[in-house]
Amino acid sequence: MNAQAPGGTTAPETAGAEFVHSPDYVQSLHRGLAVIKVFDSAHASLTLSEVAVRAGFSRAVARRLLMTLEHLGYAVRQERKFSLTPRILELGFSYLSALGVPALAQPVAREIDESCSLAVLDAYDIVYVQRVAVRKVMSITLGIGARLPAFCSSMGRMLLAGLEEDALERWLRGLRAQACTRFTLTDKAELRSAVQRARSQGYNYVEQELQEGLCSIAVPVRDARGQCIAALNVGMPYRVGARAHALKKVLPVLRAGAHRIERSLLSRPPEAVTLR
Numbered sequence: 001m002n003a004q005a006p007g008g009t010t011a012p013e014t015a016g017a018e019f020v021h022s023p024d025y026v027q028s029l030h031r032g033l034a035v036i037k038v039f040d041s042a043h044a045s046l047t048l049s050e051v052a053v054r055a056g057f058s059r060a061v062a063r064r065l066l067m068t069l070e071h072l073g074y075a076v077r078q079e080r081k082f083s084l085t086p087r088i089l090e091l092g093f094s095y096l097s098a099l100g101v102p103a104l105a106q107p108v109a110r111e112i113d114e115s116c117s118l119a120v121l122d123a124y125d126i127v128y129v130q131r132v133a134v135r136k137v138m139s140i141t142l143g144i145g146a147r148l149p150a151f152c153s154s155m156g157r158m159l160l161a162g163l164e165e166d167a168l169e170r171w172l173r174g175l176r177a178q179a180c181t182r183f184t185l186t187d188k189a190e191l192r193s194a195v196q197r198a199r200s201q202g203y204n205y206v207e208q209e210l211q212e213g214l215c216s217i218a219v220p221v222r223d224a225r226g227q228c229i230a231a232l233n234v235g236m237p238y239r240v241g242a243r244a245h246a247l248k249k250v251l252p253v254l255r256a257g258a259h260r261i262e263r264s265l266l267s268r269p270p271e272a273v274t275l276r
Helices: 027-039 048-055 059-072 086-099 102-112 155-159 165-174 188-201 242-266
Strands: 075-078 081-084 114-123 126-132 148-151 202-206 214-222 228-237
Touching: 027 048, 027 059, 048 059, 059 081, 081 114, 086 228, 102 114, 102 126, 102 228, 102 242, 114 155, 114 242, 126 155, 155 202, 155 214, 155 242, 165 188, 188 202, 202 242, 214 242, 228 242
Parallel strands: none
Antiparallel strands: 075 081, 114 126, 114 228, 126 148, 202 214, 214 228
């Protein structure tokens, strides 16, 4: 079952065909996670039959999984419909608390009075691990765990710039890009050039590709080995002179914020600094 990501990208199935036949593969865990993922903002409450159809399972399998989630407190049943409970957030808290760095995005937002976010790369999406929203600049609501297409976002291109060339080529081959606006780059040669440019200059600026009226600038966050493990960005309303403002006023503050996060990571044991 492939998940359709925003902007027309398709996330690859996490359990590949080869691994499914491995003795290390746990089918019940895979199925349980698949059931959790069928719930979203448009499908917050589902019947057993609806869960079975959306997950691609039989009713019997879906029922056992839902009842297990209900028993553990991760799901609740009201009449014929199931929904997730706030306890489901616990599954992400361990990851987020392990980062130990999200609060360091706040000084950036305060200093320039613009929204600041921290994200990591997950297949063809970026996933928000922190967002400090000074004002609403996007038509969609973004928070921890929100996903956006990597190919047309400033943090996405910055994270792609951290890939080795062969990994980037594989990523581009698998990309199915659909334009979000009339300004969105979808040509793979142009996207490759944009990523390479981000790599060489150490920042990425995107203007109205993800949403018209929005621009953003991102910088890498690196670990002790110099590898890009996250991206930090500032999103702003688009206006005349936005690029010049972003490069002159925002970029230095953003880089200083990234350096603070990197220094924080250096003070942690290496095994505790795995953001991917």
